Amino acid sequence: NSISDSSSSQGLSQPSTQTTQYLRADTPNNATPVTSYPTLRIEKNDLKSVTLMEAKAKVKDIAISRERITLKDVLQEGTFGRIFHGILIEEKDPSKEKQVFVKTVKDQASEVQVTMMLTESCKLRGLHHRNLLPITHVCIEEGEKPMVLLPYMNWGNLKLFLRQCKLVEANNPQAISQQDLVHMAIQIACGMSYLARREVIHKDLAARNCVIDDALQVKITDNALSRDLFPMDYHCLGDNENRPVRWMALESLVNNEFSSASDVWAFGVTLWELMTLGQTPYVDIDPFEMAAYLKDGYRIAQPINCPDELFAVMACCWALDPEERPKFQQLVQCLTEFHAALGAYV
Known part of the structure; x- marks a missing residue:
């Protein structure tokens, strides 16, 4: 598997069937589809002005x-x-x-x-x-x-923390382990799983909207002030609204539709941010071209040193069909097993 530069992008081959099957929305072994699956609750982004x-x-x-x-x-x-x-x-x-x-x-x-x-x-x-x-x-x-x-969380904003780790990494390889990063991802997936159960759609999940403390405990926050504090992460596509284009699922970009499944897409991008220590996803892609780019099947490249299994998890989150993306509870389970396996190899 050739190591590709994280900043470049590539077409996405099907992730290994083992992982995909495991993360299928129906049953782990694809035997019989579960018919009682709840339908996705879809919200439009309403911009009705409040005084x-x-x-x-x-x-x-x-x-x-x-x-x-x-x-x-x-x-x-x-x-x-x-x-x-x-x-x-x-x-x-x-x-x-x-x-x-x-x-x-x-x-x-x-x-x-x-x-x-x-x-x-x-x-x-x-x-x-x-x-x-x-x-x-x-x-x-x-x-x-x-x-x-x-x-208060004493290590502050997660995106800024990851970027700090990247600076330190050059002088100190022990700075933060892959296992630590996967543990952070599990915590974010747990918080999101709770939101999905409560039928709350976040609509702006990203490392910049999480905070961390010195015990590496991670919490998801709202996005108040994020557009102002992270202006490079939001783009106006000519409709007078600043949107986190590089974190958004295709259906959100094109139809303004948001659901727990579009939050799962954003979680995949957040996982990519964790594994790259805070790099900007799709950094070379014009925000206006994002929808066409995704529609053509292109996705951000596998980060350097990111295990295939972990990239396969991200890839599942970026399925074009919202129904095909894993649920947060499945992501928690899958990442927890991967975290345990990492522990076994140390």
Whole structure:
């Protein structure tokens, strides 16, 4: 199997039948199709505009006073958005405090941008899973810039962390193992499996929308401020909406259709990001050409040093027919077995 450069792209041959059969949507051995398979719930991306007042009303029940929040270092900054490391004072016992991420905006942020930050921050609200990071509080006091609070994860954004690992890797080959990366993928698949069960469609799964701590625990977050903080990952295809084109399934690009199966496609790309330590997928492809490129059967190339079995998992996620892609629960199982096998070889 020739090692191809990760940045180049290639046509995709059928992954080994063993893996494909195992990841088929019907039964592991393809004997009899399961007829009771639930139909995919498909959502269109609705861009109905919400006013700032409506967005604030939606989060009023988790609003807290500004004086309970102390802003420390700026962790990430875009043209109008910022993420701070912050400290939150406990309401019942002011001597107690906890660390938080604080997403907020600068003075020049427009009302639309503020509204979007608040609206998108609600995506995972009220969901409880060890691999999800929903918002816990907001601050929407008059005269203050709106803030959104999430529990702190001390190694921060997963994409930036992976890129940091890539820099370190040159001097320190022990930096992060393949097994660690597969373990991260399993955690993301677990969080996504929970979302799929709850019929929540993420629509923007990517390494940039995950965070990590020093125990290599990974959690999926919403995509509030991502377009501003990672502008190179979003493209406007002439419809006035910035979309994560390189992570999107064909049906999402062409028909604006989103489902758990389109989240599975994005998971395949996220797995590729893990294995390349944060490279940009489809980096040489014009965003306007993406749909045609995918339709012609082309996909991102197998990363250097990525085992065939793992690339076969990614490839299954990129089946053109949404029904043929594996379910998140199957991905968890498959990656867990692969992780165990890696452990056995050490």
